Amino acid sequence: MRLIKKSIERDMSGSVTLYPEEPEDMWHAFNLIRPNDTVRAPAVRRITTESRTGSTNSQRVHTTLTISVRKIDFDAQGGQLHINGQVTEENKVVSVGMFHTLDLELHRNFTLIKSEWDSVTLGVVKEACNAGDRAEIGAVVLQEGFANVCFITEYMTILRQRIEVPVPRKRVGSTTGYEKAVYQSIIRHFDFSALKVILLASPGFVADGLKDYIFLTALQSDYKPILHSKKKFVTVHCSTGHIHSLNEVLKSPEVSATLADTKFAKETKAMEAFFEMMVKDEFRAWYGPKEVERAVDKGAVGTLLVSNSLFRSNNVSERRKYVRMVEDVKKSGGTSLVLSSIHESGIRLDGLGGIAAILTFPLHDLDESDEEEGEEGEGEKGKSAEKVVA
Numbered sequence: 001m002r003l004i005k006k007s008i009e010r011d012m013s014g015s016v017t018l019y020p021e022e023p024e025d026m027w028h029a030f031n032l033i034r035p036n037d038t039v040r041a042p043a044v045r046r047i048t049t050e051s052r053t054g055s056t057n058s059q060r061v062h063t064t065l066t067i068s069v070r071k072i073d074f075d076a077q078g079g080q081l082h083i084n085g086q087v088t089e090e091n092k093v094v095s096v097g098m099f100h101t102l103d104l105e106l107h108r109n110f111t112l113i114k115s116e117w118d119s120v121t122l123g124v125v126k127e128a129c130n131a132g133d134r135a136e137i138g139a140v141v142l143q144e145g146f147a148n149v150c151f152i153t154e155y156m157t158i159l160r161q162r163i164e165v166p167v168p169r170k171r172v173g174s175t176t177g178y179e180k181a182v183y184q185s186i187i188r189h190f191d192f193s194a195l196k197v198i199l200l201a202s203p204g205f206v207a208d209g210l211k212d213y214i215f216l217t218a219l220q221s222d223y224k225p226i227l228h229s230k231k232k233f234v235t236v237h238c239s240t241g242h243i244h245s246l247n248e249v250l251k252s253p254e255v256s257a258t259l260a261d262t263k264f265a266k267e268t269k270a271m272e273a274f275f276e277m278m279v280k281d282e283f284r285a286w287y288g289p290k291e292v293e294r295a296v297d298k299g300a301v302g303t304l305l306v307s308n309s310l311f312r313s314n315n316v317s318e319r320r321k322y323v324r325m326v327e328d329v330k331k332s333g334g335t336s337l338v339l340s341s342i343h344e345s346g347i348r349l350d351g352l353g354g355i356a357a358i359l360t361f362p363l364h365d366l367d368e369s370d371e372e373e374g375e376e377g378e379g380e381k382g383k384s385a386e387k388v389v390a
Contacts, residue, residue: 001025001128004109008117015113016125020106023079024153027342028128029104030074030081032112032121035314039083040066041102041110045093063093065100072312076158076342080104118323120311120338138190139199141249142206143241145178149185150243157343159243160189179213186214192225192232200235201249207235247344267345270305270337274356283362287352289321291366296325300359304329307354309341322355334360 001018008014020026033039043065048058067085074081081104090096104110114121137152147163163185165178190198200207211233218226236252238245249255250268277285286295295301310322326336339346341354349356 001028003125003129005111006125008122012117013115014117015111016117017109017111018125018128019109020104022106025106025128026074026079026081026104027076027340028124029110029112030072031124031308031312032128033069033072033081033083034114034312034319035069035072036115036316037069038066038088038113039069039085039102039110040064040089040113041083041104042108043100043102045100047093061093063091065089065091065094065102067100067102070099118320119327120323123338136195137197137199138186138195139201139246139249140182140186140207140210141238141241141243141245142182142200142202142210144206146241147178147182147185148241148243149182149189150246151189152246152343157243157246161185179210180217182210183214183217187223187226192229195229195232197255198229198233199249199255200233201238201245202235202241203237203239206241207237211235244344247348250344267305267337267339267343270303270358271339271345271348273303274305274358277358281362283364284359285356286359286363286366287356288367289353289355292355292357293321293325294366295357295359295363296328298363299332300361300363301329301332301334301357302360303358304334304336305349305356305358306336306338307341307346307349308338309346309350310354311338325355 001020003016004019005015005017007016018025018029020029041064043063045061045063045065046058047061048056050056065087066089067083068088069083069085071084072081073084083102083104084099085102087094087096087098087100094100102110139150139152141148141150145165148159149161149163151158151160163178163181165181186198192198200211202210214226214233215230217223234254236249236255238248247268250265251272256265256269274285274287286292292301292304296304304326306322306326311319313319326338329336339349341347341350
């Protein structure tokens with residue numbers, strides 16, 4: 001993503017013009033654009049005109065539309081972002097108030113206007129426009145006759161192709177047709193020069209067999225991109241060939257060491273630390289919006305884990321609450337991690353309500369309801385009154 005123009009006022013209102021350069025930039029745009037924001041972008045509108053004789057003529061007209069966002073639809077596999085809303089600025093083609101769907105496209109500017117830019121959204125802009133190289137991973141999670149070819153970036157886990165090839169019982173262990181299909185898939189989908197590591201994960205020795213096949217075929221065909229990337233291939237054991245096994249793969253020591261400096265590896269490590277703390281000291285590991293908010297208010301949070309899905313809430317006060325929590329933890333010297341909701345770690349966090357925290361010291365009864373706290377408070381007042389009477 002390239003930052004073209006940034007104009008933020010003192011009251012934190014303003015606009016940002018961005019230029020998406022790669023499919024992952026659409027994921028960043030999805031996390032930036034929210035209902036009631038205003039988006040200005042190129043659009044194509046079909047216009048039908050009628051002649052005096054009654055004949056009609058339809059043509060597609062290119063224009064620039066400004067809409068107030070109502071609905072956002074993101075296709076992770078295709079890297080496409082569709083924004084539906086009402087037109088707010090009239091032009092020759094479309095009247096104010098009409099509904100239109102903008103399709104944000106690569107290599108075309110779009111301008112995002114917000115009434116309030118908070119620290120989280122500005123952080124997303126900064127990360128998206130960071131010119132530094134992003135660690136990217138290719139992964140093939142497989143078992144006999146079945147494979148998932150995936151592409152993993154700092155923010156997304158994308159299934160590029162699912163391969164299923166029947167393996168005759170009498171020929172188990174001799175899966176040439178299957179291995180050929182996987183080989184062709186990784187050549188088609190992986191940019192070997194850009195990838196930091198290529199994971200081959202499976203139960204048993206299936207991954208090892210695939211690795212041998214890949215290098216033998218590349219050697220026979222003199223396919224240099226694979227031959228020059230030999231050190232990037234890592235075989236790992238996992239329980240199944242299904243895509244959810246990626247979480248298991250990314251936790252393995254050999255993979256963790258290779259990917260220690262990547263964003264999602266840090267997120268995975270933080271989630272593991274949280275679950276370990278739940279076992280070791282349950283009163284230092286809390287999850288859920290109310291419980292974590294109370295821990296933040298008490299200044300007890302050492303590590304805050306928040307899914308970015310919470311910042312896409314249509315409720316403005318809800319979004320502000322989570323932004324405040326992130327900022328408060330940072331001010332108190334803690335660490336705040338905003339996890340991608342389509343990475344394995346983010347999916348696990350969403351299963352806990354989208355927010356969790358590791359505390360610096362144990363706290364009890366954070367899960368008490370407000371009514372219980374109110375009853376306790378009245379009880380304390382009653383006891384004080386009894387002492388005064390006595």
